[in-house]
Amino acid sequence: MREAAMIMTEPISGKSGNALKRLPEDEKEDSTPAPVEETELVARARRGDLKAYDELVQRYQERIYATIYHMTSNHEDANDLAQEAFIKGFQALKSFKGGSSFYTWVYRIAVNKTINFLKQRKNRSQMSLNDLDFNAEHDPDLVALVSDKTPRREAGLSELQEKLNEAMQKLSEPHRLVVTLHDVQGLSHEEIAKIMGCNVGTVRSRLFYARQQLQGFLSDYLK
Amino acid sequence: MNPDSQNFDSLRQLLALKRHEIPPPGYFDRFSRDVMARIKAGERGGAIGSELSWFQRLLSAFDVKPVFAGAFGTAVCAFLISGVISSEQTPAIGSVAPNPGNTSLATAAVPVSMSAMDEQPFAAPSNSLAGSLFDQFQLETRPVSDRFYLPNGN
Secondary structure, eight states, rough: OOOHHHHOOOSSTTTTTOOOOOOOOGGGGGGSSSSHHHHOOOHHTTTTOOOHHHHHHHHHHHHHHHHHHHOBBBHHHHHHHHHHHHHHHHHTTGGGOOSSSSSHHHHHHHHHOOOOHHHHHHTTTBBBBBEGGGGGGGGGGHIIIOOOOOOOOOHHHHHHHHHHHHHHHSSSSSHHHHHHIISSOOOOOOHHHHHHHOOOHOOOOHHHHHHHHHHHHHHGOOO | OOOTTTTOOHHHHHHGGGGEEOOOHHHHHHHHHHHHHHHHHHHHHHHHHTTHHHHHHHHHHHOHHHHHHHHHHHHHHHHHHHHHHHHHOOOOOTTOOOBBOOOOOOTTTSOOHHHHHHHHHHHTTTTTSTTSSGGGGGOOOOOSSSTTOOOTTO
């Protein structure tokens, strides 16, 4: 478990990723942005200060977008849903009691919106994948995976990306969400439990089942 | 059940690929601006909503509470029915007694039967317009086409 959390030590992505470096489990609580500042921003935003809310949006936009994108495998849908989640967040700020962090709260809004959207979409799953960044070609894990594990298939990164997203889309929404939040976003089980509104044991069992399923779907690429 | 106790290393290596999927360049520079613009547009929409006409406010109230719509519809129906009933009780406006000296429009309003029109389509109706206001114009009926009737008898 500890090892699992230690593996991912780079920021999730971009400027706001600096606030959420992947750290060992016992240091995870420190990874959230300074709570006082966030509390103040939330208080100002509740009074209608759009600049304060803009600051909050900029702080979490990449993580929210990424979660939705990994859930939908569609950039346009992720863009719409992420925007709607932040708009809903602003409209519902008055109901935010401060029991959890703003980040967890807005995450929950985004996740609920995404799951509702996916339930409605059901059979209309058209992927619209983002490009891989330049670093992907130099990521030692991925280079090893492509050259060692799938040499005879000559699978490029783009093919792997497509197959991976297809496999992700085969998972049920709760299982996909757990894999996304834990293995891609690097959140702890406890944070995922808060976001999903379930207990940690459920998160663990869903993660196990989802990984097993993914391993089956991607067996050709994991030999 | 510990999900990390199994050997999922290869899978997690592969899942790392997803972290390299990035939206188009400059996307996040525009994102918060778009969100703010939509929030402001929504607020403006709310402000405009407060300046709606009474009719639009009424319609929006109907949207929120259908009971209002039902009550309003019932009231309108009751008003119409009471109007119809009260109009039947008052004397009809058009029922003026015929007066020989005053051949009014009431006389002209007598409908000409369609069968009579069929028999003599171009003949002036007997009595119907006699002494009416139309007399002063010396109404003359002529066929539309010479093929059927020629005035010089040819």
